[in-house]
Amino acid sequence: MIPEVKYLVVGITSILFLIIIDLISAVALALKNKTYDWKLLLDFLKSSIAPYILIWGTLGAVPILLKYVELSNDVVVPLEGGIALVWLLIVGRLIKSIFDNFKTLGIEIKKV
Numbered sequence: 001m002i003p004e005v006k007y008l009v010v011g012i013t014s015i016l017f018l019i020i021i022d023l024i025s026a027v028a029l030a031l032k033n034k035t036y037d038w039k040l041l042l043d044f045l046k047s048s049i050a051p052y053i054l055i056w057g058t059l060g061a062v063p064i065l066l067k068y069v070e071l072s073n074d075v076v077v078p079l080e081g082g083i084a085l086v087w088l089l090i091v092g093r094l095i096k097s098i099f100d101n102f103k104t105l106g107i108e109i110k111k112v
Contacts, residue, residue, distance in 0.1 A: 004067055008060035011087050015052050018094035022048070025101035032105060052090050059083045 023044065030036040062083055066076055102109055 002064065002067070004063040007063060008057070011056050011060050012053060015056055015087075015090055015094070016049075018091060018098065019049055019052065022094050022097050022101065025098055025105065029101050029105055048094075052094075056087060056090060059086055 023041075026044065027036065027041070030040070060083065063080055066079070099109065
């Protein structure tokens with residue numbers, strides 16, 4: 001497998017994994033508070049999954065395209081760094097949401 005494709009697959013897989021954990025923790029919180037609503041679940045799917053996957057999928061494909069375009073490292077390295085930063089922001093936002101849901105559920109996560 002081309003390393004750039006592996007990079008894209010790992011990025012999408014990790015984002016999907018965090019989205020699933022966030023979804024499960026949000027549904028558990030809604031069930032606990034007896035505020036579960038199917039409409040909110042559909043809104044979550046439209047507002048979280050689609051944009052994150054589309055953004056990362058598009059940006060993650062850039063290194064694959066760069067493989068076939070002759071550009072200097074002065075262009076490629078900052079671009080790949082920016083793409084990694086976008087992934088980090090998406091993952092950070094999902095982790096924060098998961099921790100907030102766990103905290104509201106009363107599940108304490110201890111710092112190591």
